[in-house]
Amino acid sequence: MSxxxxxxxxxxxxxxVGRLEDGRIIFxxxxxxxxxxxxxxxxxxxxxxxxxxxxVVSAGEGRREPLCRHVHAGCGGCDxxxxxxxxxxxxxxxxxxxxxxxxxxxxxxxxxxxxGPESLRYRTTVRVGIxxxxxxxxxxxxxxxxxxxxxxxxxxLMDDIFAEGFFGTANEVTIRVGARTGDRLVMGHxxxxxxxxxxxxxxxxxxxxxxxxxxxxxxxxxxxxxxxSARSFFQSxxxxxxxxxxxxxxxxxxxxxxxxxxxxxxxxxGLFSGTVGDWFQKVIAVESATSAVSDATNNLGGHVAxxxxxxxxxxxxxxxxxxxxPPRAGLRAQGVEIIRKTQAPHVVLVSCDAGALGRDAxxxxxxxxxxxxxxxxxxxPQTSHVEVVSGWIRRN
Ligand SMILES: C[S@@+](CC[C@H](N)C(=O)[O-])C[C@H]1O[C@@H](n2cnc3c(N)ncnc32)[C@H](O)[C@@H]1O
Numbered sequence: 001m002s003x004x005x006x007x008x009x010x011x012x013x014x015x016x017v018g019r020l021e022d023g024r025i026i027f028x029x030x031x032x033x034x035x036x037x038x039x040x041x042x043x044x045x046x047x048x049x050x051x052x053x054x055x056v057v058s059a060g061e062g063r064r065e066p067l068c069r070h071v072h073a074g075c076g077g078c079d080x081x082x083x084x085x086x087x088x089x090x091x092x093x094x095x096x097x098x099x100x101x102x103x104x105x106x107x108x109x110x111x112x113x114x115x116g117p118e119s120l121r122y123r124t125t126v127r128v129g130i131x132x133x134x135x136x137x138x139x140x141x142x143x144x145x146x147x148x149x150x151x152x153x154x155x156x157l158m159d160d161i162f163a164e165g166f167f168g169t170a171n172e173v174t175i176r177v178g179a180r181t182g183d184r185l186v187m188g189h190x191x192x193x194x195x196x197x198x199x200x201x202x203x204x205x206x207x208x209x210x211x212x213x214x215x216x217x218x219x220x221x222x223x224x225x226x227x228x229s230a231r232s233f234f235q236s237x238x239x240x241x242x243x244x245x246x247x248x249x250x251x252x253x254x255x256x257x258x259x260x261x262x263x264x265x266x267x268x269x270g271l272f273s274g275t276v277g278d279w280f281q282k283v284i285a286v287e288s289a290t291s292a293v294s295d296a297t298n299n300l301g302g303h304v305a306x307x308x309x310x311x312x313x314x315x316x317x318x319x320x321x322x323x324x325x326p327p328r329a330g331l332r333a334q335g336v337e338i339i340r341k342t343q344a345p346h347v348v349l350v351s352c353d354a355g356a357l358g359r360d361a362x363x364x365x366x367x368x369x370x371x372x373x374x375x376x377x378x379x380x381p382q383t384s385h386v387e388v389v390s391g392w393i394r395r396n
Pocket of ligand 1: 232233234235266267268269270271272286287288289292309310311312325326327352
């Protein structure tokens with residue numbers, strides 16, 4: 001059934017939001033604010049529906065022609081290719097502000113915006129599906145794969161891997177490059193059998209990593225060399241990682257925080273412990289992933305105590321500063337309780353999901369913390385993903 005709708009907002013997750021005549025909300029992928037659309041209803045629930053664009057009757061001001069040719073073929077890898085850079089920035093700021101107000105019940109200070117590295121060719125890690133041995137991204141909200149021979153947001157060091165790589169019977173691959181070292185690796189899920197890759201690209205199967213094998217790249221960030229294994233998390237680009245560290249360092253400097261103990265929760269390969277951590281006499285890093293812990297052990301100095309465990313299981317110690325960079329689900333009540341028990345006067349929360357930030361903000365406020373500063377760091381241009389750095393001060 002087709003309907004005519006006007007889009008008045010963009011939701012967390014990137015879809016356009018409109019309202020049908022019967023009062024139900026409708027979510028539409030690929031929409032821009034002030035678009036007038038004809039959509040086909042593809043999902044109907046009691047309170048909301050979902051539509052697919054059939055025709056753009058009148059385009060909102062923020063709509064543009066996608067920069068990537070694969071969008072027209074249905075590639076859903078970047079959900080905001082159809083929005084101008086200004087519209088993307090405006091939407092990221094307002095999504096974060098709305099999440100803090102609606103989910104966090106907080107009237108936030110002005111939400112700052114820090115431009116990320118480049119708006120294209122920036123990603124140094126991508127995970128792509130495989131169709132007939134070749135790279136492919138999923139269609140929006142679907143498991144259907146669209147083959148691609150290039151990716152405009154991927155770092156140029158991946159060009160020949162996209163263009164020429166053959167990935168055997170893998171379902172998915174993780175491609176990771178060191179932009180500043182030239183290192184390159186591909187991990188096949190579940191195997192790397194029958195891969196054909198350009199010379200010099202290291203390959204490994206996820207099945208091999210389960211049996212103890214490992215492969216890593218070296219990347220340079222903030223003047224430090226980092227070992228990053230195929231299975232470890234790393235930020236979307238070295239420039240983005242540097243900006244993130246700089247933003248955290250700036251806020252901590254402005255707070256004149258103590259320099260005895262830093263607790264780095266969800267520490268990954270040690271990005272914060274190995275940079276701002278140098279200011280502290282003692283650093284405690286907590287991380288659950290085996291590969292990241294092994295990288296961090298290699299990357300970090302002796303003053304960092306690495307706890308290989310889930311944050312929820314760590315026994316809190318008193319700290320001057322906590323930096324917490326949880327996965328998409330956020331800190332949740334258990335993570336916030338751990339932070340509260342450190343009694344840290346200053347906390348930096350790095351959130352990669354606006355909804356999780358909103359929910360964590362409510363928990364942080366009821367745990368005795370006040371939001372001092374919040375900035376969107378635009379690490380993922382062309383997509384609705386946000387990276388948000390918020391600084392919290394403990395109320396006496
Ligand atoms: C967003 S990454 C941040 C990593 C690091 N701070 C960085 O900037 O590179 C989140 C990290 O948390 C780890 N992680 C996920 N759930 C966890 C948990 N419950 N306890 C400890 N670490 C966890 C992941 O393995 C990942 O390394």
